[in-house]
Amino acid sequence: MDNVTVNPDVAAEQKRRHQQHEKAKAKQGRKMWLLIAPFLVLVVAFSYYPLFGWIYAFFDYEPPIPLHQSEFVGLQWFKMMIQNSTQVHQLVQVLANTFAMSLLNIATSFLPVLFAIGLNEIRNKHFRNTIQTLTTLPNFISWVLVYSIAFAMFSSSGMVNELLQNLHWIAEPIKFLDSDAHTWLKMLLWSTWKGLGWGSIIYLASITGIDPELYEAGRVDGASKLQLIRYITIPELLPTYFVMLMLSVSNFLNNGMDQYFVFQNAFNQTHIQVLDLYVYNVGMGNNSLSYATAISMLKSLVSVVLLWIVNVVSKKTRGSSII
Amino acid sequence: MTEIERHETTPGEQVFRVFNILFFVVFTLICVYPFYYLIINSVSANNLSAEGLINWLPKHIHFENYVQVLGLSGIGTAALVSLGRTVIGTGLTVIASAFLGYMFTREDLWHRQFWYRFVIITMYFNAGMIPMFITMKNLGLTNTFWVYVLPAIVAPFNIILVKTYIESLPKSLEEAAALDGATTLQTFIHIILPSCTPILATVAIFSAVGQWNSFQDTLLYITDDKLYSLQYLLYQYINQASSLANMVRNGGGVSAVASVAQSQTPTSIRMTVSVVVVLPILFIYPMFQRYFTKGIMLGAVKG
Numbered sequence: 001m002d003n004v005t006v007n008p009d010v011a012a013e014q015k016r017r018h019q020q021h022e023k024a025k026a027k028q029g030r031k032m033w034l035l036i037a038p039f040l041v042l043v044v045a046f047s048y049y050p051l052f053g054w055i056y057a058f059f060d061y062e063p064p065i066p067l068h069q070s071e072f073v074g075l076q077w078f079k080m081m082i083q084n085s086t087q088v089h090q091l092v093q094v095l096a097n098t099f100a101m102s103l104l105n106i107a108t109s110f111l112p113v114l115f116a117i118g119l120n121e122i123r124n125k126h127f128r129n130t131i132q133t134l135t136t137l138p139n140f141i142s143w144v145l146v147y148s149i150a151f152a153m154f155s156s157s158g159m160v161n162e163l164l165q166n167l168h169w170i171a172e173p174i175k176f177l178d179s180d181a182h183t184w185l186k187m188l189l190w191s192t193w194k195g196l197g198w199g200s201i202i203y204l205a206s207i208t209g210i211d212p213e214l215y216e217a218g219r220v221d222g223a224s225k226l227q228l229i230r231y232i233t234i235p236e237l238l239p240t241y242f243v244m245l246m247l248s249v250s251n252f253l254n255n256g257m258d259q260y261f262v263f264q265n266a267f268n269q270t271h272i273q274v275l276d277l278y279v280y281n282v283g284m285g286n287n288s289l290s291y292a293t294a295i296s297m298l299k300s301l302v303s304v305v306l307l308w309i310v311n312v313v314s315k316k317t318r319g320s321s322i323i
Numbered sequence: 324m325t326e327i328e329r330h331e332t333t334p335g336e337q338v339f340r341v342f343n344i345l346f347f348v349v350f351t352l353i354c355v356y357p358f359y360y361l362i363i364n365s366v367s368a369n370n371l372s373a374e375g376l377i378n379w380l381p382k383h384i385h386f387e388n389y390v391q392v393l394g395l396s397g398i399g400t401a402a403l404v405s406l407g408r409t410v411i412g413t414g415l416t417v418i419a420s421a422f423l424g425y426m427f428t429r430e431d432l433w434h435r436q437f438w439y440r441f442v443i444i445t446m447y448f449n450a451g452m453i454p455m456f457i458t459m460k461n462l463g464l465t466n467t468f469w470v471y472v473l474p475a476i477v478a479p480f481n482i483i484l485v486k487t488y489i490e491s492l493p494k495s496l497e498e499a500a501a502l503d504g505a506t507t508l509q510t511f512i513h514i515i516l517p518s519c520t521p522i523l524a525t526v527a528i529f530s531a532v533g534q535w536n537s538f539q540d541t542l543l544y545i546t547d548d549k550l551y552s553l554q555y556l557l558y559q560y561i562n563q564a565s566s567l568a569n570m571v572r573n574g575g576g577v578s579a580v581a582s583v584a585q586s587q588t589p590t591s592i593r594m595t596v597s598v599v600v601v602l603p604i605l606f607i608y609p610m611f612q613r614y615f616t617k618g619i620m621l622g623a624v625k626g
Binding site for chain 2 (some may be wrong): 025026028029031032033039040042043046048049050051052053056063118119121122130131133134135136138141142143144145147148149151153157158161162163193196197201205225257261279280283289292297299300304307
């Protein structure tokens, strides 16, 4: 009952308290920032600070001579990429490999959609779940282990060659691994073996989310199973598919290195070297850190531009950005 | 419902159904058989497995390979390194993701938007392999255990997952804690952490698999063989075995092979180490599959 009339003193007091509260809040906010500061230090150390490493692309850096004693060479390494004809030849081959593997992966990116549609047609729920669990398993093993499996199965003394020889179908072991025949295709097959089941999970979930009334209506209209898939399931999955497609386009130059590194050998090197692997081989193998940095710098720039373009396209066509 | 559907099934659809099931059975076998092949060969008689005679069932089962392989000093150390980085690395990134995810929901955090973007944007660029190598060298992290753990602690994607999750929780508990005068850390530990366990389990499982499978960081940053991970050691064994096999084929160094692997053949060592490397995944994956599935769904929603 005391607060019924507002007297000026109380109003001033309230204002003062409010200001005090704001101040305390700001102080509290800075205290909270101090709590996350150690993590920000990690972000700076492992994400921002390495960017300064690009500076090595403009020096003739040969460890253990420190950077400040190395010679500044300006754009020499960048010029070298386009002037020296053997380098040009090599780089063109590497770019061809990179583009080929990315294009093959993009061209087969509809396979997980088909896989999901097919799996969804299996009626027995336990059978379906078992297949899902077992086919996603390869996604969770490392590329080293995939190579170990490849070696056990396909090396000259591997399971497949022994089996074919025992059956007298072949006289000499087939060189699946130690040859440069169909290298791009083989790499595609391995990444499909590893990723197909896992890649389909997102579409399986999308199929579950499709309104059952759509199918009811289709059946009433006398649509066949194939027509239901063609006119209902596939159109409903397209938006998800486009998101995944654009993500893979923006990662066009980032094939990663693990797969190609483990499968690389003296025979298949010409067609297996993608950009990431080439950077490793040049930088760590040949110890040309500066030249390798120059290549990876160009790669990073092109990747950022690709991501930006894809984002603009996505905004224009779907009205939402992917990042 | 099913009765009606069965009535409507045309012959064409039945053919499709048969081929569909056939395809999935075959593809599933292709996915599973290699693991089975490794396991039966690692427990069969070594001379038989070296000749490629163990394809369907194990013969003369023995576990000597495991005793021998686990006794090799390199493997024990590598197993400890892999286990250590998986446990410590996962623990730290889970705590960091939870804490940062929570802090970035607190509107009173100093310049919250700026710092959030400062962290998240690092998802979209990276300096590249060689600058990373030079950085690790400059920071004195090459040939230390911490090179496995420190760079993985702050993971922007995990932070987004946790932050989105916390924002979907009712605010009432947090407010009640604030009224009771709980500090930020107390609220985090007693209120936020317990209610985030589902999403943190997803983060933990992905990070653990990533740590266990990681190979490139050993390749780039480690030359000290006491710090090799199991994956890296496996890679070395495969390549040694292949060069040994080449020597045998060229008719040269049979004695060299014998001295390297008297009772053990290169094949048996490779198979056994492969099984040791894959077994944790084979055990863990089916148990936690729902967390994996949830992880990719959340990722897709954000993506």
